[in-house]
Amino acid sequence: MPSLEKLLALLPSPAHPLAGRRATTLVLPDNIACFCRRSASGLNRPQRGRALHHRFVLMLALRTGVTVRVDDTDVSLGEGKGLLVFPFQFHDYMDARREALQWLFITFDMVNDGSLEALRYQPFDITPDMVRIMADLVAVYLKTGATADDLTTLLLALLLAHIKRPRAGARKRGQSPAASTLAGGRAAGGPGLMTKVNELAEERALPPSVKEMAAALGISASHLRTRFRESCGVTIGRHVRWLRLEKARGLLRLSTRRVSEIAEMCGFSSVYTFSRAFHAAYSVAPLEYRKGAHIQPRKSTRRR
Structure with a gap:
């Protein structure tokens, strides 16, 4: 980059x-948390299934490459690369x-205004x-006080602007059926409900029933079913079932628990019911998946 002195000479x-330049509509990140991982074995902790967040997760591989599986897509994240994982x-890893x-x-x-979509699945x-x-951001993050919080927000917004700048014209590709459904839910005005x-599903070891979720939200079960279907494009029962299956899939990959134990942990009445649901969703049996069998695109779990 040219020196400040040379740049000043170019100013007209x-x-x-x-009368100068005005800011465009600016969407800022909020509720920011920074942390560092220094061992490969520490990436998949806690081992209670695949990680699901209702937040953006920006991962920056400063040293050592790892393959990141996002939904059904394997992303090779080499050293010196970054990846943005979207909510839900x-x-x-x-x-x-x-190691x-x-x-x-x-x-x-952060409100997803669409400007980050080109980064989905793209290192x-x-x-x-x-x-x-990043160095400035971490230095400010380590401080306390309102000024430090504001600077952290502005520095992350600046970092995101640098990240998406070269990819502004990139086409979105490789989106999984689950991601498409969730994107559809956002477009239809359903991010708050989803x-x-x-969040309610994450709070408990076993997914709550529709009645329990409706009670927690202060609405009737029938109203919750109707609103969820209209805004998110899928029935709430199928969505919760998908969450249970994805948790089970993570446990099959990341733990040595027996299939029967995983079935019980994920709320299935029997190992037979679980195996049948898993095969219907992923076209492979749980034990075959654990042994490394390739998963086929999801069939019926995300349909309307």
Whole structure:
């Protein structure tokens, strides 16, 4: 980048000194949390199923590459690369090239205005400019006070602007059926309801019933079913069933628990019921999946 002195020489005199550039509509991140992972074995903790967040997760592989499975897509995240995981995307980690690593994670809330969609499933290069912003961000994050909080927000917004700048014209590709359904829910005005349902499902070891969720939301079960179907494009029963199956899928990959135990943990009445539901959803039996069988696209669990 040219020096400040050279850049100053390029500045033109403004036609109207009191009329300058105005800010466009700006969407800022909020509720920001930063942390670092230094070992590959620590990435998949806790091992209670694939991670599901209602927040954005920005992962920056500063040292050591790892394959990240996001929904049904394997993303090779090499050293010096970053990846943005969107709200309600399941993800876990595998095939670390070395045990020792250095990954910066930044999780945050933000209204999805569509400007980040080109980054879905797409790793990006970590540039020197991004590294400088990350250093400033972490330094400010380690401080306390309202000023530090505001600066953290602004620095993350700047980092995101650098990340999406070279990919502004990129086409969205590789979207899984689950991601498409969730995107459809957002387009139809359903993020608030889906967020609450997912949060309620995450709070308990076993997914709550529709009646329990309706009671927690202060509405009737029939009203919840109707609103969820209209706003999210899928019945709430199928959505919760999908959450249970995805949790089971993570436990099959990330733990050594017996299939019968996993079935019980995920709310299935029997191992037979679980195996039948798993095969119907992924076209592979649970034990075959654990052994490394390839999963086919989801069949009926996300249909209307």
